Amino acid sequence: MTHRSILQPAVSLCAAIALGVVAMAAVPGTPQQPSATPPAQEQPREGSSKISGNGNAKPKLAVPDFLAATPDAETKAIAATIGQVLWADLDFEREYYMVPRDTYASIPVPASVDAVPFDRWRELGADGVVIGAVRKTATGVTVQVKLYSVAGQTAAFSKEYSGTAANPRVFAHTISDEIFKQQRNLTGVARTKLTFSSDRDGERMKGTVYDRKIKEIYISDYDGANPRRITVNRSLNINPVWSSDGKAIAYTSYRRQNFPDIFIQRIYDGTPPESPAHGTDRIHNFLPAWSPDGTKLAFMSNRDGNAEIYVMDANGGNLRRITRHPNIDATPTWSPAGNQIAFTSDRSGSPQIYVVDADGLGQPQRITSDDSWADRATWSPAPFNEIAYAARNGPGFDIKIRDMTTGQSHFLTNGEGSNESPAFSPTGRHIAFASTRLGNQQIFVVARDGNGLHQVTKEGNNYTPNWSR
Amino acid sequence: MPRHRLTVLFLAIALAAGGAGSACKKKSPPIARPTPPPPPDDMTANRPPAPPEPVTEAPPVAVPPEPSVSSADMGSLDEINKKGILAPVFFEFDSAEMSSEGQAVLAKNAEMMKQYPTWIVSVEGHCDERGTAEYNLALGERRALSVRQYLVSLGIAAERLRTVSYGKEFPFDPGHSETAWAHNRRANFVVTAK
Numbered sequence: 173m174t175h176r177s178i179l180q181p182a183v184s185l186c187a188a189i190a191l192g193v194v195a196m197a198a199v200p201g202t203p204q205q206p207s208a209t210p211p212a213q214e215q216p217r218e219g220s221s222k223i224s225g226n227g228n229a230k231p232k233l234a235v236p237d238f239l240a241a242t243p244d245a246e247t248k249a250i251a252a253t254i255g256q257v258l259w260a261d262l263d264f265e266r267e268y269y270m271v272p273r274d275t276y277a278s279i280p281v282p283a284s285v286d287a288v289p290f291d292r293w294r295e296l297g298a299d300g301v302v303i304g305a306v307r308k309t310a311t312g313v314t315v316q317v318k319l320y321s322v323a324g325q326t327a328a329f330s331k332e333y334s335g336t337a338a339n340p341r342v343f344a345h346t347i348s349d350e351i352f353k354q355q356r357n358l359t360g361v362a363r364t365k366l367t368f369s370s371d372r373d374g375e376r377m378k379g380t381v382y383d384r385k386i387k388e389i390y391i392s393d394y395d396g397a398n399p400r401r402i403t404v405n406r407s408l409n410i411n412p413v414w415s416s417d418g419k420a421i422a423y424t425s426y427r428r429q430n431f432p433d434i435f436i437q438r439i440y441d442g443t444p445p446e447s448p449a450h451g452t453d454r455i456h457n458f459l460p461a462w463s464p465d466g467t468k469l470a471f472m473s474n475r476d477g478n479a480e481i482y483v484m485d486a487n488g489g490n491l492r493r494i495t496r497h498p499n500i501d502a503t504p505t506w507s508p509a510g511n512q513i514a515f516t517s518d519r520s521g522s523p524q525i526y527v528v529d530a531d532g533l534g535q536p537q538r539i540t541s542d543d544s545w546a547d548r549a550t551w552s553p554a555p556f557n558e559i560a561y562a563a564r565n566g567p568g569f570d571i572k573i574r575d576m577t578t579g580q581s582h583f584l585t586n587g588e589g590s591n592e593s594p595a596f597s598p599t600g601r602h603i604a605f606a607s608t609r610l611g612n613q614q615i616f617v618v619a620r621d622g623n624g625l626h627q628v629t630k631e632g633n634n635y636t637p638n639w640s641r
Numbered sequence: 642m643p644r645h646r647l648t649v650l651f652l653a654i655a656l657a658a659g660g661a662g663s664a665c666k667k668k669s670p671p672i673a674r675p676t677p678p679p680p681p682d683d684m685t686a687n688r689p690p691a692p693p694e695p696v697t698e699a700p701p702v703a704v705p706p707e708p709s710v711s712s713a714d715m716g717s718l719d720e721i722n723k724k725g726i727l728a729p730v731f732f733e734f735d736s737a738e739m740s741s742e743g744q745a746v747l748a749k750n751a752e753m754m755k756q757y758p759t760w761i762v763s764v765e766g767h768c769d770e771r772g773t774a775e776y777n778l779a780l781g782e783r784r785a786l787s788v789r790q791y792l793v794s795l796g797i798a799a800e801r802l803r804t805v806s807y808g809k810e811f812p813f814d815p816g817h818s819e820t821a822w823a824h825n826r827r828a829n830f831v832v833t834a835k
Binding site: 377380381382384385387408410411424426430431432453454456458459472474477478479500501502503516518522523545547548562567569592593635636 | 719722723735763771772773774775776778779780782783786803804805806807810811813831
């Protein structure tokens, strides 16, 4: 399937697991093991396969350690990791109240996924409990998982996965996404990835007498785990953005003779990056933004004498100039339908956000007015119609969200450090941004209502996050 | 301007003197020359050559720089750039306009570039951390381009001037004060070929 081409050298371990899931995963509800209670999907009662909370309360879920069905240390470690990561994945969307794991440390891990001490989980007040078992096989591991309704003592979700033992987190992410889909009809993001720019390796720019920290492009899981460096040119590499198929990253790099140009790197192919905007020591290109259909890039270039917005096909064809103004036009982003582009211009005297038709023919409309500085507009995916941007608020910046339908704006962050470069999750339910609130600049993720803040980077300084689709 | 130029001249002389000194040390012992040491003022051309005289000691003579200066005297590119021979120009917040001080600095830099006509110079646009990373890339570009334009207006060939914007990526002063910010809003000059 497509998974094969998505995952090559950098994350080949994921490939094996993903393939395993595709090839061997049981259909939910298919009996895999002798079972005291029939799987939920076979039950006729409508809605019985959904874990619900008490009244309007969020369902309370518990995820104890998975059972190591083979008693070796590696299997035990995998079982522990899957339990921890799955708890965090299920917590992330805040659809459930996740019962803290230390409160049920004393409940013994069952001997099998079917021997569940329901009375203990009822005492704890859990509405659902995820019970899993990890078994070592000749080629890797199998992971069996069931989500039980504590009240009904039935499995609402039941599935078995197989894959390599190399990255147990992928099992947890897959289970989480599938539970959300089946239980809440929600697209989870546990298998999405972030890309960002970082100076974490502490290397210095070559060929200069100044002490300049390089920045390279990294990818990581959505929670910051498994960070991997994807550029190694010891130069300045910034503003990475995922292609819509998640196979390529476009970014601004000074890798070639020290002038800024846009590169597209197919991160699982190992092929040399392409530079479709054809930069030279005179023509500089920055800040790529993929169109939602993945066929075009909007970007900023000085090619006509000052910073303007352009659009080109991903292969460099059909170059079109979108803005025409002697002032700065920078930092483009596409509307979800791909018919409009928001960008930053200082034509009014300070940097503000404008929106223009993507054909460049209409007059740009200014949409921000309450901020002395507004930049890095990023348009939400549907069903939301919002633009997040960095707005000056006191000495630093805060992330502000403008509802493009109502025209109402509100701050997502509130003056802790300086907060810049927002990026929506592919479902629009979360926003990643860079913040100095802890000193160094780090990437954080927060839910769209401002709750559930997670720090996803910790090493060095980290900049300009972008979220895969 | 004169003071700056004198400093450079002095450096050049010192370097040349150092070079001559070491060259002379290799010649041992000094050989009697058919011509005397350079006379103080009168030209020797009008007189008949004086009879050879034995010379016991010849002091090394510093050779002044040629009128058209070779930049070899300035050392390697790294040495030139470390010395900061082309001074930076500073800007106000979110501005690419040059102050009168900035214009004076650029006039000096232009003169230096005329003195070393083989130099290729990169004009780096830098910004302070108070702007956003993305917009600052454009602001740094505008600063570099406006400096380039000004130097061209002073007679520097456009082909000798590259521009590059580093936004706020490479602060010169890592601090978070007004002083640091003022220090970081600049066009910085790097000689990339000589």
